[in-house]
Amino acid sequence: MIPLAALFPLAIALPRIAFWGLAAVAVLAALGVVLHRNPVVEALFLVVVLLAVAGIYALMHAWFLAVLQVIVYAGAIVVLVTFVIMLLNLGPEARGGPGVLTVVLGALLALGLAGLVGRAAAGFGPRAAGAAWNPQFGRVAAMGKALFGAWFWPFEVVSLALLAALVGAVVVAKRRLEE
Secondary structure: OOOHHHHHHHHHHHHHHHHHHHHHHHHHHHHHHHHOOOHHHHHHHHHHHHHHHHHHHHHOOOHHHHHHHHHHHHHHHHHHHHHHHHHHOOOHHHOOOOOHHHHHHHHHHHHHHHHHHHHHHHOOOOOOOOOOOOOOOOOHHHHHHHHOOOOHHHHHHHHHHHHHHHHHHHHHHHHHHHO
């Protein structure tokens, strides 16, 4: 039998291991979203990214956010994206190759993002001894106050932008059918 003291360091390290595992899955799947040529497969990679983010929310004990992430994003939004992809009938041939400017700009943005993620990861770890944890983080009441308070108008603008994008996709698909 393994003594409890020998297992304690592993118990402390498990959340960190789970975080880095989920973060690696999210980053690799995000690369699949960007690099794959088939739009339907890209939507499936997006589901993997969103599920990994839900797992990170669960590690933070933000259960409501984790459930919302799965239901709203991995469920409804990806279904909407897949619907638009099918409606537009996009194939791999619809996408052209990247130009030189796109590759250079993408590489610079990737390096900047890697620097930001590395800087944030360096500060990841157990909270400082005096740091306070907000017990309301990720709870329904806190989310409701945020959504119907300071974030009400930005939330409505994003929902209108999604609606406009869907209507635009339907108009483009209708023009293709008429031609």
